[in-house]
Amino acid sequence: MSERIAITGIGIVSALGTGVAANRERLLHSESGLSLLQKVESTYQNKIVVGEVTATNQELAQTLNLPTKHNYTRTALLGCIAAKEAVKQAGIEDIKEFKTGLVSATTVGGMDQTERYFRQFATNPDTHRYISSHHAGDSTEKIADQLQISEFTTTISTACSSAANAIMLGARLIKAGKLDRVVVGGTDALSKFTLNGFKSLLLLSDDHCRPFDANRDGLNLGEAAAYLVLESEKAAKGKQILGYVSGYGNANDAHHQTASSENGEGAFLAMQKALQIAGLKPSQIDYVNAHGTATPNNDLSESVALQRIFGENIPDFGSTKSFTGHTLAAAGAVEAVFSIVALQEQQLFANLNFTEPMPETGLVPVQTLQKKNLQYVLSNSFGFGGNCTSLIFSK
Amino acid sequence: MEALNITASTVAAKHPAYRNYIPPAAARRMAPAVKMGVVAANVALEKAQITQPDAILTGSGLGCMQDTEKFLNALLENNEQFVPPTAFIQSTHNTVGAQIALGLGCKAYNNTYVHGSLSFESALLDASLLLEDKPDAKIVVGGVDELGTEFVNYVKMLAEKETPASKIPMSEGASFFVVSSEMGNAQVLLRDMNTCREISVAEISNRVGSLLKENGLSEEDIDTLILGTTGAESDVYYKAVSDAFPKQTTQIHFKKYAGQYNTSIGFAVWFAVQLLGEKNTVSDRKNILIYNQEDGRNHSVIIVSRC
Numbered sequence: 001m002s003e004r005i006a007i008t009g010i011g012i013v014s015a016l017g018t019g020v021a022a023n024r025e026r027l028l029h030s031e032s033g034l035s036l037l038q039k040v041e042s043t044y045q046n047k048i049v050v051g052e053v054t055a056t057n058q059e060l061a062q063t064l065n066l067p068t069k070h071n072y073t074r075t076a077l078l079g080c081i082a083a084k085e086a087v088k089q090a091g092i093e094d095i096k097e098f099k100t101g102l103v104s105a106t107t108v109g110g111m112d113q114t115e116r117y118f119r120q121f122a123t124n125p126d127t128h129r130y131i132s133s134h135h136a137g138d139s140t141e142k143i144a145d146q147l148q149i150s151e152f153t154t155t156i157s158t159a160c161s162s163a164a165n166a167i168m169l170g171a172r173l174i175k176a177g178k179l180d181r182v183v184v185g186g187t188d189a190l191s192k193f194t195l196n197g198f199k200s201l202l203l204l205s206d207d208h209c210r211p212f213d214a215n216r217d218g219l220n221l222g223e224a225a226a227y228l229v230l231e232s233e234k235a236a237k238g239k240q241i242l243g244y245v246s247g248y249g250n251a252n253d254a255h256h257q258t259a260s261s262e263n264g265e266g267a268f269l270a271m272q273k274a275l276q277i278a279g280l281k282p283s284q285i286d287y288v289n290a291h292g293t294a295t296p297n298n299d300l301s302e303s304v305a306l307q308r309i310f311g312e313n314i315p316d317f318g319s320t321k322s323f324t325g326h327t328l329a330a331a332g333a334v335e336a337v338f339s340i341v342a343l344q345e346q347q348l349f350a351n352l353n354f355t356e357p358m359p360e361t362g363l364v365p366v367q368t369l370q371k372k373n374l375q376y377v378l379s380n381s382f383g384f385g386g387n388c389t390s391l392i393f394s395k
Numbered sequence: 396m397e398a399l400n401i402t403a404s405t406v407a408a409k410h411p412a413y414r415n416y417i418p419p420a421a422a423r424r425m426a427p428a429v430k431m432g433v434v435a436a437n438v439a440l441e442k443a444q445i446t447q448p449d450a451i452l453t454g455s456g457l458g459c460m461q462d463t464e465k466f467l468n469a470l471l472e473n474n475e476q477f478v479p480p481t482a483f484i485q486s487t488h489n490t491v492g493a494q495i496a497l498g499l500g501c502k503a504y505n506n507t508y509v510h511g512s513l514s515f516e517s518a519l520l521d522a523s524l525l526l527e528d529k530p531d532a533k534i535v536v537g538g539v540d541e542l543g544t545e546f547v548n549y550v551k552m553l554a555e556k557e558t559p560a561s562k563i564p565m566s567e568g569a570s571f572f573v574v575s576s577e578m579g580n581a582q583v584l585l586r587d588m589n590t591c592r593e594i595s596v597a598e599i600s601n602r603v604g605s606l607l608k609e610n611g612l613s614e615e616d617i618d619t620l621i622l623g624t625t626g627a628e629s630d631v632y633y634k635a636v637s638d639a640f641p642k643q644t645t646q647i648h649f650k651k652y653a654g655q656y657n658t659s660i661g662f663a664v665w666f667a668v669q670l671l672g673e674k675n676t677v678s679d680r681k682n683i684l685i686y687n688q689e690d691g692r693n694h695s696v697i698i699v700s701r702c
Contacts, residue, residue, distance in 0.1 A: 042475060043474060043475045044475070106509075107487065107488065109509075114467070115467060115470075115471070118467060118468075118471065119471060121549045121552075122548075122549070122552075128549075128552075128553060131546075131549045131550060131552075131553055132553065134546070135456060135457055135509070135511055135657075136458065136488060136509035136510070137456070137509060137510040137511035137513075137514070138511075140510060141511075141592075144592060149592075150591065150592050150593055151591070151592075152520070152590065153510070153513075153592055154508055154510040154513065154517040154520075155508065155509045155510040155514075155517075156506065156507065156508060156509070157458065157487075157488035157489060157507055157508075157509040158488075158489040158492075158505070158506060158507050159487050159488075159489055165506055169506075169521065172524050173524070176524050176527055178520075178524070192470060192475065193466065193467060193470070196466075196470045196475050196478050196483070197466065197478075197480070197483035197484075197486075199478075200478045200479070200480040200483055201480050201483065201484070250504045250505065250506065251502050251503070251504065251505075252451075252493070252496045252501060252502050252503065252504075252505040253502070254496050254497055254499075254500050254501055254502050255497075256497075257484055257485075257490070257493060257494070257497065258484050265502065266502065269502055383489070384484065384487050384489070384493070385487060385489045385490060385492065385493025385494075385496075385505070386493055386496065386497070386505075387489060387493065387505055387506075
């Protein structure tokens, strides 16, 4: 890559806590953030395991000093807090000093409020402010308002690979010279809509998820927001650089609307393209932060794709979904932040709850926290519609 | 072309005979957005004589509303029991782009933009970045939105409260294009595009002027303006832009024909292509400028020229 894409700030809110420090602490203590559903008004309260952010909407709104009658959805609230942390860490005081854009990802958008008020929109004027906050672009506009970003701003929604695609577009916008700086990431709140959707597809585990385990039986949903500040070398000059976006690739599995192909074709192609852009050989990858949702289908398909790319020498790999749950559109950014933390700490995180390798591949993920010299981390995110994205981060 | 009946509050698309493009069994499961998108993309590919594009880029302001409403109503009615999984799957915003890829067996780059009234423009910007890297790439890029059945009424309810209110009915549609940096049999040249989140009425005509200048054009070179006028208060922006052009410049208000939906600017681009005409045909038009905004925010300017 001609122009290096520097990462100068990261921010996150997840089931592991608010802020990078809190998330780092729990990753380094192998403490999962999963628990029984508490906040979403659902018949599944106290019944299903999720990665819920502990703060209430009211607490989140107070952090942002919002007026009482605001129309920030939970998706927007989480997004604003994580994005503000990233910008603060990047030491940006005047956002307009450089041409700065925003690329944010979401799948549910304002659904957390829409599902609450849908039946009242026709009759209760007090709920009307949540009509315009329904569409997916709304949380992005709110984040742009909070950060005072007036340049190119857009929203990506490709299911569970959304934030990875946002990071990829951000890197390309800088590389093409369209922007000097871009805040990239994703946000998704838990909602009754997605909980019931995944439940109806029989994709949820009743217990804590077990990525890559022979007896894995589904995923846990989570909510989160995570953002990164990407800067051109010119804009990042003299700043502390946390890492670089070295490679990116997106390919379509073109196999099925929701299931991954048996040979992991989309995943294979995405990883191959990312390596190509980064100019790396597969053997140079030190750690793979896998998509690893813990559904029987994803983990097998991804394992086969890893075997196809890396052959006999599969690097250390693992999924952090057993810490946060599957945070859908945010997942790619959450795991990008975790990849940066792994590079900073030179540590591999535990793939929690693993006991037995799947018979088809025999692959064993990293089971406990481990010290390792890390230069390159590859992070995978795959979504409905066959959308597969791989990113490579470097020190 | 016929203007829409503006007394109606919603106007559905004129749907084609889908069986000519999609197997009937598959079409039955598809919501209007998916059907419209898949067919529009296929028509564009056929015209460009391409079977495998190098990327599929879709914009959709509200995504698959019909299945979203179906799933939401089912879970609210039955207290989270007996919810239809197919509606959930198809409610995902990238269903259209995924179904285009699935139909073509296309493993190339696929992305979906969902940024309100700038969704189509975001997809178009992505296409232009790809073409800078790979000039011979053939990219499918488009915008699609469907009416759905219920949420649209609430959107309309809010719009009607404004004074003056928009006179344009809520609508739906899909417009897809194949773009490339190689001229080949190209019909028209998509010369440039510029978008911004916020700008004042006083500044908008300067922004349009500088885009023209960057492309070696002046206001006099534009023979037709295609504007997103609705009758609402933010029409002051359209007036500010059109006032900067000579009086004889033709003005077309495209929402009279397409109605109001987040990606209706795709229709304006299609309209421009029709006006400029095919290669080797006669047209007295050379350069068209499209300008759209929504509620005074999210402005976009697109310049289209005859090859």
